[in-house]
Amino acid sequence: MDFLLLSLIKAAVVAAVLLTTLAYLQWVERKVIAHIQVRLGPSRVGPHGLLQPLADVIKLITKEDLIPPHVNKFFYLAAPFLAITMSLLSISVIPFGSEVRVLGQTTWMQLTDLNIGVLFILAVSSMGVYGIALAGWASNNKYSLLGGLRSSAQMISYELPLSLAIASPLLLANTLSLRELVQKQGGFEFGFLPRWNIFQGPWPQIISFLIFVIAGFAETNRVPFDLPEAENELVAGFHTEYSSMKFAAFFMAEYANMITVTCLTTILFLGGWQPLFPASMGSNLVPPVIFVLAGLVALYHGLNPARRKDRFTLPVFAVVFFALAAVFLLPAAREAILPLFWFAAKTGFLLFVFIWIRGTLPRFRYDQLMAFTWKFLFPVAVLNLLVTGLLVALVP
Amino acid sequence: MPSGYVPIFIFLAVAILFPVATIIVAKLIRPSAPFLTKLEAYECGIKAASDSRGRYTVRFYIIAILFVIFDVETIFLIPWAVRYHAFGWFGVVEVVVFLAILFVGYIWAYKKGALQWV
Numbered sequence: 001m002d003f004l005l006l007s008l009i010k011a012a013v014v015a016a017v018l019l020t021t022l023a024y025l026q027w028v029e030r031k032v033i034a035h036i037q038v039r040l041g042p043s044r045v046g047p048h049g050l051l052q053p054l055a056d057v058i059k060l061i062t063k064e065d066l067i068p069p070h071v072n073k074f075f076y077l078a079a080p081f082l083a084i085t086m087s088l089l090s091i092s093v094i095p096f097g098s099e100v101r102v103l104g105q106t107t108w109m110q111l112t113d114l115n116i117g118v119l120f121i122l123a124v125s126s127m128g129v130y131g132i133a134l135a136g137w138a139s140n141n142k143y144s145l146l147g148g149l150r151s152s153a154q155m156i157s158y159e160l161p162l163s164l165a166i167a168s169p170l171l172l173a174n175t176l177s178l179r180e181l182v183q184k185q186g187g188f189e190f191g192f193l194p195r196w197n198i199f200q201g202p203w204p205q206i207i208s209f210l211i212f213v214i215a216g217f218a219e220t221n222r223v224p225f226d227l228p229e230a231e232n233e234l235v236a237g238f239h240t241e242y243s244s245m246k247f248a249a250f251f252m253a254e255y256a257n258m259i260t261v262t263c264l265t266t267i268l269f270l271g272g273w274q275p276l277f278p279a280s281m282g283s284n285l286v287p288p289v290i291f292v293l294a295g296l297v298a299l300y301h302g303l304n305p306a307r308r309k310d311r312f313t314l315p316v317f318a319v320v321f322f323a324l325a326a327v328f329l330l331p332a333a334r335e336a337i338l339p340l341f342w343f344a345a346k347t348g349f350l351l352f353v354f355i356w357i358r359g360t361l362p363r364f365r366y367d368q369l370m371a372f373t374w375k376f377l378f379p380v381a382v383l384n385l386l387v388t389g390l391l392v393a394l395v396p
Numbered sequence: 397m398p399s400g401y402v403p404i405f406i407f408l409a410v411a412i413l414f415p416v417a418t419i420i421v422a423k424l425i426r427p428s429a430p431f432l433t434k435l436e437a438y439e440c441g442i443k444a445a446s447d448s449r450g451r452y453t454v455r456f457y458i459i460a461i462l463f464v465i466f467d468v469e470t471i472f473l474i475p476w477a478v479r480y481h482a483f484g485w486f487g488v489v490e491v492v493v494f495l496a497i498l499f500v501g502y503i504w505a506y507k508k509g510a511l512q513w514v
Contacts, residue, residue, distance in 0.1 A: 003402075011403060061426065066435060068435045068436070081412070084411070085408070085411045088414065089404070112402070112403035112404055114400055114401070115400075118474075137449070140437070141448055142439060146452075156460065156467075160466050160467060163467075170478050171477035174478055174481055176474075176478055246419070248418075366513065371513060382499075393488050
């Protein structure tokens with residue numbers, strides 16, 4: 001098939017999946033936080049609130065869009081575009097799975113593999129700072145300006161430990177291509193320990209993994225580093241003056257950045273689509289077992305319904321889960337979707353950690369935030385890189 | 397131009413068209429009834445006394461300067477890490493010297509109070 005046509009199809013698939021994930025990530029976040037706080041969360045729109053994202057989209061589209069006269073119009077309009085475009089673009093080099101054969105075509109589950117993939121993501125995600133800084137400045141509102149300033153200072157400060165934490169796995173793998181990075185983490189030490197960078201000798205990259213995740217929280221402006229939009233100090237920070245779809249653009253950009261950061265963490269430290277333990281020990285059976293268990297739980301709660309509607313909705317979910325389990329048992333489909341499952345599982349777990357921390361931790365003070373990166377994370381990241389370098393040189 | 401970048405431009409087109417399309421759709425169906433009070437800055441309810449682009453603390457400038465210095469450092473370190481096995485011990489010594497010089501600068505900035513945020 002034509003390379004261009006294939007790229008178009010892949011771009012369409014990636015965009016569709018990404019946008020759906022964005023919408024439902026927000027539903028998952030609301031549900032998880034609700035359950036952490038012993039509430040139900042969205043439950044009115046559709047079964048278990050599953051149509052809530054759709055309702056939100058309709059609400060945001062039909063809202064009045066105010067452009068206050070005191071803003072700098074060009075930058076005010078450009079900022080949300082910049083934020084959402086850059087955050088969507090950075091997903092284009094992420095490899096979601098290994099090679100697959102679909103309709104006689106062999107292709108990678110990745111839009112494209114650049115030989116500078118890591119740098120591409122770093123560059124594109126730093127462009128996202130402009131969106132926030134410009135939004136804060138162009139709004140001509142004190143809260144927005146403070147939010148934009150805080151955000152840009154925070155993002156550039158945490159970019160240092162972030163890129164230093166990236167350097168250590170690069171030192172082990174000696175490549176910038178994300179696909180090769182994952183391929184180098186294949187195989188198992190002693191027959192069971194995966195050769196992911198987080199476990200790999202001579203110096204397991206746990207420290208840089210933690211630094212990367214912490215800096216990732218700061219880069220995506222998530223709790224506990226959400227000072228740019230601290231609602232009890234700055235109303236809504238840099239997007240105070242934005243409404244309707246422009247507000248939604250910032251919102252989606254934040255979630256898209258979250259997905260990019262978790263995907264990148266998975267690729268750099270958690271071995272991308274590589275399984276947790278060897279296939280000889282039954283790692284191929286993990287997805288069917290998980291889906292069957294999920295189906296059984298749904299079935300049990302469907303038979304003992306807590307709410308009246310659960311009697312109908314939960315058995316349907318159970319059937320869906322059983323069907324998914326069956327798909328993972330088909331040898332033809334398994335080859336293609338197992339890597340995808342492992343990638344999605346790791347990314348999903350990290351996304352859950354993002355939400356979990358939002359439900360658990362309070363916000364930092366701004367001086368604590370800056371001191372933390374400059375006085376602690378940055379020197380630790382440099383030291384970690386040095387130790388990694390020395391040990392790799394000593395233990396070839 | 398290497399063909400690996402073609403899909404990126406395709407995706408860039410998608411990433412640009414998506415917000416444009418949604419904003420155009422929103423423009424077609426949303427109501428629009430602005431009036432003077434609604435358009436005021438969302439601050440405290442009283443008319444804003446001054447333009448918001450006033451002075452702000454010098455700390456932000458210092459952070460920006462420090463960022464430029466140390467970000468260039470990380471930009472040097474990433475290619476070094478990627479070519480690490482090709483350099484061998486020469487690369488290790490080289491980078492220890494490089495980081496030592498930067499570390500002195502870091503200590504100086506620390507002692508000067510540039511990293512202190514109060």
